[in-house]
Amino acid sequence: MAAFPKISADLLVVKAMLDGDIDKVYERFMAFEDCDFLLDAPWLRATIFRYLFTRLADKQRVQACMDRLLAYQGRLGHGGEVVDDVVALGKEKLAKM
Structure with missing residues (x-):
């Protein structure tokens, strides 16, 4: 897939973040993740997961994000430590719910 559609998808998620629309962020992120429409940029994924x-x-929804994040961390392999702090944040959030 060309990079342009992926950049556009990421920008739609970021736009929803800037608008403060958590439902749109979640829905767009999960849909684009399902379709593999997001750039594979760990720093950006970490930022979006942290926001969520x-x-x-x-x-x-938090559990669904945690499942996605753990799967993403697994795909990163040895580079997965870039999202370790976000995994910890997600686990902490779930423990409080």
Whole structure:
């Protein structure tokens, strides 16, 4: 897939973040993730997951994000430590819910 559609998808997620629309962020991110429409940029994924973990109030959605994050961390292999702090944040959030 060309980079342009992936950049556009990422920008739609970031735009929703800037607008403060947590539902749009979650829905777009999960849909684009399902379709493999997002750039494979660990720093960007970590930023989006951090945003979701700090703002989501629905335990099911937090768990779905955690499942995605752990799968992503697994795909990164040895580079997975870039998201370690976000994994810890997600686990902490789930423990409080």
